[in-house]
Amino acid sequence: MSNRGEVYCARCGHDVEPVRPWRGFVWVKRAWYGGLVVLGLLLPVVLSEITLLLPLAMFYALAAGPIHMLAAERHSCSDCGAELRPAAK
Numbered sequence: 001m002s003n004r005g006e007v008y009c010a011r012c013g014h015d016v017e018p019v020r021p022w023r024g025f026v027w028v029k030r031a032w033y034g035g036l037v038v039l040g041l042l043l044p045v046v047l048s049e050i051t052l053l054l055p056l057a058m059f060y061a062l063a064a065g066p067i068h069m070l071a072a073e074r075h076s077c078s079d080c081g082a083e084l085r086p087a088a089k
């Protein structure tokens, strides 16, 4: 029997309370894309001050990897750490 909020873990063989990643990372990813659009619109300004603003823009672009990784995290088993699939309805 499955209690509310518990998900079956195939590796452990029983229902476990999943570790839920913070759902706000999806919105952080969307905000990053919004910032990228703003950065693209301000590109002439960035290129005019190339010594400071262009490296800052590059650091902004480097943030894409961790943000996308955190937004793509799925529920995992709290016992063994295996990635859990949503239950079929």
Ligand SMILES: [Zn+2]
Pocket: 009, 010, 011, 012, 013, 016, 077, 078, 079, 080, 081, 082
């Ligand atoms: Zn498990």
